[in-house]
Amino acid sequence: MKERILIIDGSSLFFRAFYALPLLKTKRGIYTNAIYGFIMMLENAIEKVNPSYVTVCFDMKGKTFRNELYEDYKGTRQTTPTELEQQWPIVRDILDKMNIKILESPIYEADDIAGTLSLIAEKEGFESILLTGDKDYFQLVDENTKVLLTRKGITEMDIISVESIEEEYNITPIEFIDLKGLMGDSSDNIPGVPGIGEKTGLKLIREFGTMENLYSNLDKITGKKLKENLENNKTQAFMSKKLGTIVRNVPLEVTIEDLKMKERNLSELSEMYREYEFNSLLERLPEEYHKADIEITSKALFEYEDRSIDELIKLIENEKSFAFKFITDGKIYESIKPTHIALKAYNNKPVIMEVNDNDILKLKPIFESSKIEKIGHNLKEDIIILMGYGIVIDKYTYDSKIAEYLLNSTDSNYDINNISNIYFNEGYKDLEELLGKGKKKVAFTDLDEVELKKYFAFFLNTVYKLKDIHLGKIAEQGMDELFYEVELPLIEVLSSMEFTGIRTRKSILDEIGFDLEDKLKELEKNIYLEAGEEFNINSPKKLGFILFEKLNYPVIKKTKTGYSTSAEVLEKLRGKGEIIDYVLEYRKLSKLKSTYVDGLKELVNDSTGRIHSHFNQTVTSTGRISSTEPNLQNIPIRTEEGRLIRKAFLASENSLLVDADYSQIELRVLASISKDKNMLKAFENDDDIHKRTAAEVFGVEFEEVTPLLRSRAKAVNFGIVYGISDYGLSQNLNIPRNVAGEYISNYLKHYEGIKNYMEEEVENARKKGYVETILKRRRYIPELNAKNYNIRAFGERVAFNTPIQGSAADIIKIAMVRVYRELKEKNYKSKLILQIHDELIVDAHEDETEEVKALMRRIMENAVKLEVKLKVDMEVGSSLYDTK
Structure with missing residues (x-):
């Protein structure tokens, strides 16, 4: 070979x-x-x-x-x-x-x-x-x-x-050059001969072989228009061939x-894959490069001791401080109880012991004591377990995961092992290494007892080792208020939200599913009728054949494999035939059924009748909370069929859902930070901000702003907040990039204060290396010093949009903590159960609904003092559908 x-x-x-x-x-x-x-x-x-x-x-x-x-x-x-x-x-x-x-x-x-x-x-x-x-x-x-x-x-x-x-083509490879000369190439702006596409070009090359031979035999061309085009564009054709x-x-x-292929620099390559979060590429490397290099330097990190639970309680009561971690293979609200607990009294070796319900209840006094400090890593999971036992934790003062997130918000790995490696260049294993993954993953109960104790000894010893370093850095960076008054108490809030969950009725999802199935069957019939045959609607290739070859719709875009039938293409064909509308509707309803109806049903907890979404505090670099399993922040609201899904999310018995939604919080933050006079004035006058923006940016009278112009102005308003580029805006609005660029340019001409803010924020960030929110949440932006222009440009967008998005996140978190705290302190039956973007949702007992509404409005609208007053829109209903 x-x-x-x-x-x-x-x-x-x-x-x-x-x-x-x-x-x-x-x-x-x-x-x-x-x-x-x-x-x-x-x-x-x-x-x-x-x-x-x-x-x-x-x-x-x-x-x-x-x-x-x-x-x-x-x-x-x-x-x-x-x-x-x-x-x-x-x-x-x-x-x-x-x-x-x-x-x-x-x-x-x-x-x-x-x-x-x-x-x-x-x-x-x-x-x-x-x-x-x-x-x-x-x-x-x-x-x-x-x-x-x-x-x-x-x-x-x-x-x-x-x-x-x-x-496939019935020509030789070299004849593709002649084919190109005839066809041209629109992507390279090679003109070719007008009116000659691939079909005609191939026919000519098959007959004549080369362009030279074709032009020597033009008299044999029978088509009058084709012959005329060839004669009139001979020079252009040969230039195109060249x-x-x-x-x-x-x-x-x-x-x-x-x-010649050489050995790769696997160490540096694995670092880059980790930096850019290419986990599947990382797995292609030899196994020893799947994890960051870790050096074990201290045997003391793995030392533990055995004590009885009574001895340990006395020791903790004397020391007034302990770190802990429950060891479990599932969620307490799924009736899976912890098998072990790891505890470390201050200045003592960790103890890792098996526990039962009675043991955990024995620990209740130390967990609820206001005189004993509790610390840990990823405490949300532990507090959820304590809630399952009716234990109300008091005086938890440090979480190493949250602390590291505040100090390094752009990292993607807050495993205790990774943090130890960063600060001390020593570590052990992360959870994936300990338990495996996929089909090979084992439970904690399957681990060797020594291995289990060794891991959790390292875990708790490292938490204490990090504490003073973390808290010192947080104080240095002026984030004490953010850490102690917002992020730490928020752990309990999110724990409660996950533990409580939201009542979800499968029967309603079933009804919606049956209705969607009927609609999909009807759409199938209509599509087949328009197509004149049955075919796989979900196959882009077959759909492309039906639309562009059989029905002769104009081709909008071709891919290497055939005709594009993307949503973008079909939207451009909308109005040219009923089949287009039917296919778009079919796709929309299919996604609704598979993702939201069938997907949500699987996540309803059989024992509680609720969905317990996981709320994540350390995922986004802006400080926003995210939601997974399922993502309740992504429930459709733009279409009626999508909104129907919300009917399945119900208030508890004898309760109503109170939904309080911050009105345009990011734009209010932007107006306050930038002090732009036009935007401040619009908010002071309680104008429709998107309509006002449309009037100014598009040069029309306020009363003459159409829904389309308002919609485009809204996209520009929020696009500015998120640092959108002309390309990104053009994709969102399906308009040419130059038009999108004009929109952004006109916006910044009118809102000059915003333009000045953006420039000043970028300049300050370049000097300091970071930006901050109103609560001093910090994000470092090394991209500002990149040699490459486009990476610098990305850094500049981050520099001016992070303070806006991050400050909005700060405000929502402040409101969450205060609402939760007041409901708890006043012993209300009502509970904060959801945060969806800028909304807080309380499951309010019917006897407390009016008080809850007043409490939420007062707290949310006064969470912080800005140049622009915060405004809350509020709705009440028996389901999420009723609140929107």
């Missing part, structure tokens, strides 16, 4: 990955979808073809020799989105760690470098495999050169050979031997 060289069309793959995957980004806010998709395709290709040599060819910015032939070559291409641009330097860095050489030229394109290299390889007796998503490479295929063509997304790849080209011809004599400064 010949040795193989894998030549990768880097630019083609990178763009493909960006558009094939959603805009993935890390907890730090770095976009990574193109990087991830590119590396996955590269790895899959290496696995598939097993090369001995490999290289990546990239296009460089600027004009090439083709622009000298045709000035407008690639002239219609839009500028690269900043979300993609900022990923280029990162992928190059990863390739460097892989020891894969990058080839590029200021004069020639990646295609030309790849073509030249494949020709050199052929002469030296190698087999070349060209990985690309571009059919232009078909012209290079011969007995020694094949194309590995990306077909769908980032996973499907087909080997293209001479035989497969002749079988533009589409891949050059194979590029001067290269490397030899094939320079591209």
